[in-house]
Each structure stands twice: as C-alpha cells, then as structure tokens.
Amino acid sequence: MNNNILWLTLETDPDNIASMVSANGGLPRYFRVDTTTANDPETDMMKLSLRNQATKKLLLKLTNLGYSLYYNTHNESRFVRHDRIVHHWPAVKDGTFAVSEQGIVHVLEQPASGVVERLVVIMSPINSKPRLIRYFRPSFATLMKYVPRNTAILRIADIGGVKGAFYLNTSFSPDNSARIQRLVRTTISNCGLDDSNVVFFGASKGGTGALFHGLTGGWKFVAVDPILSDKWYVENENDYHFTTGGVFPQTKQEVFESLIRQAAGGELTVPPDSVIVTSARSPQYAYSTEIVAPIVNQLTMFNSDNPEIKKHPDVAPKTIYSHVLSINSLLLGIPLPKGEHPIP
Known part of the structure; x- marks a missing residue:
C-alpha cells in the first residue's frame, strides 16, 4: 500500500x-x-x-x-x-469499552455484589454526531439503580452503516447480527445464566435491535417504539437514517415481515412475556402494529396517549416508567397482560 x-x-x-x-x-x-x-x-x-x-x-x-x-x-x-475502528477509538484504547473476539464493542456493568443472577442487554438509539460515539449512545444510563440486585447490564455498540446498523446485517457486514449474538451467548455462558434470566432493551434504533435479537435468539425483550420500516424516514425525512443506496441488503420492512411470518408460523419461538412500548402519536406506530399484528396476542403492547408525544423521539422519554415496569416484570418472571393496552 x-x-x-x-x-x-x-x-x-x-x-x-x-x-x-x-x-x-x-x-x-x-x-x-x-x-x-x-x-x-x-x-x-x-x-x-x-x-x-x-x-x-x-x-x-x-x-x-x-x-x-x-x-x-x-x-x-x-x-x-x-x-481500524477499534485501534482508533480512544474509549477502546483506554479500556473503557471492550471488544469481543468477534469485534463487537461493548461494556459489561457488574452489580455491586459481584454476583450475577440476571442480565439486561441494552442497545443504543440513533445519534448523529460526526464521532464514533454515535455508534454507542448511552441508553438509560442509570438503569442499574432500578433493576433487582445481582443484575448485570451488557451495553452493545452498533457499528456499521452511516448512523448505525440497527443491529442488523449490512451489505459490508453480512454476519453482523450473528457476531452480536455470539457476544451475548458468550456473556450469558460466562455469567452462568439461563436464557430465561436475560432481557433485551432498546429504544428507537435500539428497539429495532432488541426486537430482532429477541425473536431470532429466543430472548425476552422490551422494545420502545422500534423502527421496523424505513418507509417513513425515506419518504418524509429525506432518508435521514441513510438506509438506501445499498447499505442494507434488505429493507427493515422486508426483514421484520419475514421474521414475524416465521414467528407466527412456529418456525421461531416467540419469547414469552415480551413487550413493545409505543404510541399512536408516533409515525412508527402504524408500521409497527401492522408488522407485528400476527403475533401481537403473544406479546404485551403498551400504547401511550401522552399528549406531550409529538413525534417518534418523544416516545422513549415520555414512557420511562413503563420501561422500568416491563424490564423488571420480565426479569422477575411476573407476567404482563397480552395484547395491546393503553397507558398514560
């Protein structure tokens, strides 16, 4: 060279x-x-x-x-x-972030007790900063204070694409989702956990990842207003997330319609007691409800009518109470009512 x-x-x-x-x-x-x-x-x-x-x-x-x-x-x-990203990123170089054998950047937060009985896997939302940290925007940074004792938190970066890979495969990294799941499975094994004690959580782009990996890996998930279709951002926001132009081998709608079809047909096991938090006031609501309709009766869907929700990015900060409720219910094995339910 x-x-x-x-x-x-x-x-x-x-x-x-x-x-x-x-x-x-x-x-x-x-x-x-x-x-x-x-x-x-x-x-x-x-x-x-x-x-x-x-x-x-x-x-x-x-x-x-x-x-x-x-x-x-x-x-x-x-x-x-x-x-070269992992060699260039200061937070990786100084040990703040770790890198798996598969090259996935992550952080594992240990409980104060040092004993791990449960695990929350957190996936990051969108960030538009022209720095590598946009791939690892903190989501619910204080969650450790609100989960049961002896719960560890695994935070996973979303490297790929322009503003992230949405924790899916990209044209450049066609095995991205598999490498992410290997990290999760390795962490679960190292902690000596059963899959029933693992919950995925994410909002927006992170919600996309939580729902995808929850369904494909068989883990419980809490997905907050997940983006399951690129259509709205392509047509109304000039492709704000840069999902066109060959960056992804499939559109999100194609990915999730296929995934839900497999789940509805029994080819995939829908994780028990999983949750989607959304709002009919978000433009993502129409896409999400249509796509997950075949399995909605196997999930809990909370639909917030909070008048302060004006757009998609408002859903997560205006429904935090439901995130805590859902994560802890799933961690503790407390069942939630299936189907769609209104929340404030």
Missing part, C-alpha cells in the same frame, strides 16, 4: 474511487474529504448529504466500502476503515 490516507473532494465521482484504490495498492486506512466547496465547509458529510445528492452518493460509497465518519473539522470530514 502506497498511502494510509487518500484524499477526496465533494466533487469526487464515487465511480473513480476504485481506480484510486487500485493505484494505491489497496484500501487505505483513512479517507479524508475536503469540504471546502460546501456552502458551510464546517458541516459534516452526514448533514451535507441530506442537502446534496452527489455528496450522499459519495458518503454511501465510502460506507459500502466499510468506512465510518469519525471526525469533522473545518473544511474536512475524516473516515476510518472498519477494521
């Missing part, structure tokens, strides 16, 4: 990158994109891409090659190659 860094501009034709890589003798560790020609050159490429289709195509090309935006400064956005 001739250079560890290759420079691009916002005017670079994505189709020319292959010849640049070939001339370099392979993929560099970093791509740097000169944003001088942008109206606001200090704006990161994610935001620029929402306004300019040519910039978006360049961003998606880098994403599908396995690069992540990790830093933005005046006139420049910087991208790091996927296999």
Whole structure:
C-alpha cells in the first residue's frame, strides 16, 4: 500500500474511487474529504448529504466500502476503515469499552455484589454526531439503580452503516447480527445464566435491535417504539437514517415481515412475556402494529396517549416508567397482560 490516507473532494465521482484504490495498492486506512466547496465547509458529510445528492452518493460509497465518519473539522470530514475502528477509538484504547473476539464493542456493568443472577442487554438509539460515539449512545444510563440486585447490564455498540446498523446485517457486514449474538451467548455462558434470566432493551434504533435479537435468539425483550420500516424516514425525512443506496441488503420492512411470518408460523419461538412500548402519536406506530399484528396476542403492547408525544423521539422519554415496569416484570418472571393496552 502506497498511502494510509487518500484524499477526496465533494466533487469526487464515487465511480473513480476504485481506480484510486487500485493505484494505491489497496484500501487505505483513512479517507479524508475536503469540504471546502460546501456552502458551510464546517458541516459534516452526514448533514451535507441530506442537502446534496452527489455528496450522499459519495458518503454511501465510502460506507459500502466499510468506512465510518469519525471526525469533522473545518473544511474536512475524516473516515476510518472498519477494521481500524477499534485501534482508533480512544474509549477502546483506554479500556473503557471492550471488544469481543468477534469485534463487537461493548461494556459489561457488574452489580455491586459481584454476583450475577440476571442480565439486561441494552442497545443504543440513533445519534448523529460526526464521532464514533454515535455508534454507542448511552441508553438509560442509570438503569442499574432500578433493576433487582445481582443484575448485570451488557451495553452493545452498533457499528456499521452511516448512523448505525440497527443491529442488523449490512451489505459490508453480512454476519453482523450473528457476531452480536455470539457476544451475548458468550456473556450469558460466562455469567452462568439461563436464557430465561436475560432481557433485551432498546429504544428507537435500539428497539429495532432488541426486537430482532429477541425473536431470532429466543430472548425476552422490551422494545420502545422500534423502527421496523424505513418507509417513513425515506419518504418524509429525506432518508435521514441513510438506509438506501445499498447499505442494507434488505429493507427493515422486508426483514421484520419475514421474521414475524416465521414467528407466527412456529418456525421461531416467540419469547414469552415480551413487550413493545409505543404510541399512536408516533409515525412508527402504524408500521409497527401492522408488522407485528400476527403475533401481537403473544406479546404485551403498551400504547401511550401522552399528549406531550409529538413525534417518534418523544416516545422513549415520555414512557420511562413503563420501561422500568416491563424490564423488571420480565426479569422477575411476573407476567404482563397480552395484547395491546393503553397507558398514560
């Protein structure tokens, strides 16, 4: 390899990158994109891409090659190659975050007693910061105070895609979900736990992951307003989550319609006493209820009519009390009523 860094501009034709890589003798560790020609050159490429289709195509090309935006400064956005992330991320280097044998970044919070009898697996929501921490936004940072004693918490980063992989497979990482599940199963084994003492939790993007891995792995889950379809964000928010352009091999709707069909047909075991928290005031409600309809009577669905919920991001902070109730009920084996139920 001739250079560890290759420079691009916002005017670079994505189709020319292959010849640049070939001339370099392979993929560099970093791509740097000169944003001088942008109206606001200090704006990161994610935001620029929402306004300019040519910039978006360049961003998606880098994403599908396995690069992540990790830093933005005046006139420049910087991208790091996927296999170099763990060597570059300060929180991994200083030991704050751990990395599994499968390359999944995570943190295991131990209970004060040092004895682990239960486990909550937490998956992160969306973050748009042009830093690697957007892949590991803290979710319910104080949860340890509200769960039964001897409960550990495993927090898993969501590396991949532009704003995350939604804990699903991407075109670049087609085994992403399998590697995540290997980490979870290893943690469960190391803690000497039974699957019945494990609960997945997540809101929004994290809710997508909690529901997916709960169904595919057979674990109980609490999914808060999960995003089960890309349609609304593609049609109304200019593909705000960057799920088009070949980043994912399937749309979320395709993934979850297939998954629910398998669960309804008995090919997958629906985890007992799992929960979806949502609100008819969220644009995700219509998609989620339609997709999970075949198995809704096997789940608990809490539907909040809180008038302070105006949009999807409002659901999680306005329904926290139900998250605590649901997580602890599942951890303690206390059954909740099946089907859809109104909550404040």
